[in-house]
Amino acid sequence: MELLEWLKALGFRTPSWLRVCANLQEILDAIGALDEARHGFDYDTDGAVLKINEFDARERLQGRETARAPKWAMAYKFQPDRAVTRLKGITMQVGRTGALTPVAELEPVVLSGAEIRRATLHNEDQIRLKDIRIGDRVVIQRAGEVIPEVVESVPSERTGDEEPFVMPDRCPVCGAAVVKQKVSDGTKEEAASRCENLLCPAQLARRLEFFAQRKALDLESVGGIVADKLVETKMVQDPLDLFDLSEEQLGLLNLGTPTEPRQFGRKHAAKVIAALQRTRTLPLARWLFGLAIPNVGEITAHGVAKFHQTLSEAAQSPLLADVVSLDRAYQLADQVNPRSNKNKPADETERTKREERYQQLVTEIEVIGRRLEAKGFARQTGEATARPANFVTEVGPVAAGSLLNYFTSDLGRKTLRRLESLGIHPRSDGPGQAEGPFAGKTVVLTGSLAVLTRQQAAEEIRQRGGNVTTSVSSKTHLVIAGENAGQKLQEAQALGIKVLTEQQFLELIGSPQAKPKPPQGSLF
Numbered sequence: 001m002e003l004l005e006w007l008k009a010l011g012f013r014t015p016s017w018l019r020v021c022a023n024l025q026e027i028l029d030a031i032g033a034l035d036e037a038r039h040g041f042d043y044d045t046d047g048a049v050l051k052i053n054e055f056d057a058r059e060r061l062q063g064r065e066t067a068r069a070p071k072w073a074m075a076y077k078f079q080p081d082r083a084v085t086r087l088k089g090i091t092m093q094v095g096r097t098g099a100l101t102p103v104a105e106l107e108p109v110v111l112s113g114a115e116i117r118r119a120t121l122h123n124e125d126q127i128r129l130k131d132i133r134i135g136d137r138v139v140i141q142r143a144g145e146v147i148p149e150v151v152e153s154v155p156s157e158r159t160g161d162e163e164p165f166v167m168p169d170r171c172p173v174c175g176a177a178v179v180k181q182k183v184s185d186g187t188k189e190e191a192a193s194r195c196e197n198l199l200c201p202a203q204l205a206r207r208l209e210f211f212a213q214r215k216a217l218d219l220e221s222v223g224g225i226v227a228d229k230l231v232e233t234k235m236v237q238d239p240l241d242l243f244d245l246s247e248e249q250l251g252l253l254n255l256g257t258p259t260e261p262r263q264f265g266r267k268h269a270a271k272v273i274a275a276l277q278r279t280r281t282l283p284l285a286r287w288l289f290g291l292a293i294p295n296v297g298e299i300t301a302h303g304v305a306k307f308h309q310t311l312s313e314a315a316q317s318p319l320l321a322d323v324v325s326l327d328r329a330y331q332l333a334d335q336v337n338p339r340s341n342k343n344k345p346a347d348e349t350e351r352t353k354r355e356e357r358y359q360q361l362v363t364e365i366e367v368i369g370r371r372l373e374a375k376g377f378a379r380q381t382g383e384a385t386a387r388p389a390n391f392v393t394e395v396g397p398v399a400a401g402s403l404l405n406y407f408t409s410d411l412g413r414k415t416l417r418r419l420e421s422l423g424i425h426p427r428s429d430g431p432g433q434a435e436g437p438f439a440g441k442t443v444v445l446t447g448s449l450a451v452l453t454r455q456q457a458a459e460e461i462r463q464r465g466g467n468v469t470t471s472v473s474s475k476t477h478l479v480i481a482g483e484n485a486g487q488k489l490q491e492a493q494a495l496g497i498k499v500l501t502e503q504q505f506l507e508l509i510g511s512p513q514a515k516p517k518p519p520q521g522s523l524f
Helices: 002-009 024-039 054-064 122-129 203-211 224-232 239-244 247-250 266-277 284-290 298-305 313-317 317-334 346-372 395-409 410-421 456-461 489-495 503-507
Strands: 047-051 075-076 082-094 097-110 114-120 138-142 147-153 193-195 378-381 390-391 442-446 468-471 478-481 498-501
Touching: 002 503, 024 047, 024 075, 054 114, 082 203, 097 138, 097 193, 097 284, 114 138, 203 224, 239 266, 239 410, 247 266, 247 284, 284 313, 313 395, 313 410, 317 346, 317 395, 346 378, 346 390, 395 410, 442 456, 442 489, 456 468, 478 489, 478 503, 489 498, 498 503
Parallel strands: 114 147, 442 468, 442 478, 478 498
Antiparallel strands: 047 075, 082 097, 082 138, 097 114, 138 147, 378 390
């Protein structure tokens, strides 16, 4: 707050509605006051954001944050528009990871200007918690103002004919067993039920669709129905099977029915074959993302690729193994800490034993953390004298563990062998140019680009030492704005962040598509 007041005094535009809260009740009161005041703002809002006020505390909390979710801030969403309708039935969707998601089949109802026929029910636990039954009158809303979800049932309108939901013990697509896996620490089960069969057609189709998306391998025309049909006809049982298909085979693919056939066509097939050839030279990060490894998103994939040259290096990475070991040491240190208020020693003997073990773990954390720090894969945050030291790693422990587990699994080993047989050897672009125009800079892309795709522009930035993120903040150094740029451009202008047009960006990277006009002045 002191920083914001200082910036305001200097003439910067700062948020007009802020409160400093000392306890939970003050937080709730502030949220209520904001809910009343927000309708008079000259912009739309859908919630409040709670932030830790002390920068030092934020630093200490960074060790557990994800790429998009800092742990020192949390969103509170205001109640969106709601409607009541009838739940006619519950069907199951099977995702690329095998997770079964219950979907509510509803009597059509208009909500926020859109007709809603289906809505998510999240998982079995949520259905049980909300006591939702087939045939119920239910309240629905659009979560985050976008995705329809069932909020609750209306028990007072029940007739007695409603039926409780029972999660199937077999996959509705392939018939394999459905299980709930243990979470990473092994103490409890996941909320999601999963189909155990990695060859389940639904999983295969969704993995294929993920593999082909623009941010991954960018295989034009291999979308939802095409992916479904390729798996249904057994032309593809693994995304890498695409490389075995000929243009003729793809062209004859029937996207319709036996009675009403509709061929994929040679033109579309030729585009897919050409795109497949381009994937052979795509960088390691794109392949890591496209393989749909659990918990390895686009940003994590680029983080891994910065420190590993090949898939084999990433699969056997001592850096990732150290991240997992560091996290395990932190968890154990928390458990045995003799000064813990939640888990106090039973007596002095136990206190002595735990103190000895705790000091061993503190030393282990220091050794692993310094080793990662020396490689540039971690940095120490918080107070330098803190015990144990707090290290933030380039890739989080969940993602690191998932990636290592994937490549030791049958599927992961098979993927490595298959890529080798296909002569595909994805390599990293490296950490980028240390002295490039974007070195050490955080860049956001917004609007429609005419010459390059967003993905191509992002790769150009990363190759020149920059980091590409999806949202504008005070840490953003540069925004590249195409046509019809919206809120992100406005946020950048409000924060005084440098904005480049696509033409200026092309000039900066020396693109042959740029008009012959040299860039003027210094960018930063």
